[in-house]
Amino acid sequence: MDKAQDSKSWSIRDIIPENHPRKESLLIREKLIEAMEKSILVPQGLIAHGRGECFDYLIGEKTQDFAEKAIEAAAATLLLAKTPVISINGNMAALVPEGLVRLAEETNAKLEVNLFYRDERREKAIAELLYKANAKEVLGVGEDASTVIPELFSQRRRVSPKGIYIADVILLGLEDGDRTEALVKMGKKVIAIDINPLSRTSRSATITIVDNIIRAVPRLVEKVKELKSKNKEELEQIVLNYDNKNVLAESLKFIANRLTQLSLSL
Numbered sequence: 001m002d003k004a005q006d007s008k009s010w011s012i013r014d015i016i017p018e019n020h021p022r023k024e025s026l027l028i029r030e031k032l033i034e035a036m037e038k039s040i041l042v043p044q045g046l047i048a049h050g051r052g053e054c055f056d057y058l059i060g061e062k063t064q065d066f067a068e069k070a071i072e073a074a075a076a077t078l079l080l081a082k083t084p085v086i087s088i089n090g091n092m093a094a095l096v097p098e099g100l101v102r103l104a105e106e107t108n109a110k111l112e113v114n115l116f117y118r119d120e121r122r123e124k125a126i127a128e129l130l131y132k133a134n135a136k137e138v139l140g141v142g143e144d145a146s147t148v149i150p151e152l153f154s155q156r157r158r159v160s161p162k163g164i165y166i167a168d169v170i171l172l173g174l175e176d177g178d179r180t181e182a183l184v185k186m187g188k189k190v191i192a193i194d195i196n197p198l199s200r201t202s203r204s205a206t207i208t209i210v211d212n213i214i215r216a217v218p219r220l221v222e223k224v225k226e227l228k229s230k231n232k233e234e235l236e237q238i239v240l241n242y243d244n245k246n247v248l249a250e251s252l253k254f255i256a257n258r259l260t261q262l263s264l265s266l
């Protein structure tokens, strides 16, 4: 049998050389494939990731200033929130489970599974992964997702009455825009991590972190720890000074300038 066809006869370490220039990125792909084999990720999540990789090239594979501004506003918003919730889908769980659990601990946020391609096996697999990463409680699994977000027709409408339904601030990532729009209509503040500044999620969120979730989540945890020493008024001032439209515009200008510079360097 061809080596590449027999997944048991070779290890990925033999395929990806230590000094491969894109080693980290290739290993992340392997992590996603493993997550798919464990029912955490759907195959469609691999396509979504590929789109994200492309945008990461465009922003230079670094957390840029526009993302730092959004991360600061997101950290302040989470610290000011009364009932914050971190909404988790397959891609988020596959890429940053420990970081999300740590963020929930630091901000007293609840963790809730919310899937576009919802099925109970996936809900349970994601919850199990989060419990392994030390989560105390995971909402949105099975019967717990018993409340409905109005005007939303995908499976994402099913939420926990103890979580997203009553949340004042929701952090989410890597998703299509329907739910973000519906949550904002319900009067909730939505913090979205989406590397594509043109997506509907990015454009309708209250705060959009245009960055790779792999970098954004640990940076957000650091920022929350740093801002904990600030008082309520100081945190409110950070939120007041933040302008999401400006930040999205900055990210697009950054991409345009970078492409111009790259075209001149050929």
Ligand code: PTJ
Binding pocket: 041, 042, 044, 045, 047, 048, 049, 050, 051, 052, 053, 055, 089, 090, 091, 114, 115, 116, 117, 118, 173, 174, 175, 176, 177, 193, 194, 195, 196, 199, 211, 212, 213, 214
């Ligand atoms: O787990 P489920 O069932 O909820 O399904 C999850 C997917 C991702 C399949 C579903 O939400 C989906 O189809 O999402 P979209 O519409 O492809 O949107 C994903 C968004 O995330 C796109 O704007 C991508 O550019 C962006 N994205 C992809 N990878 C990353 C990312 N943003 C931040 N970090 C990434 N690593």
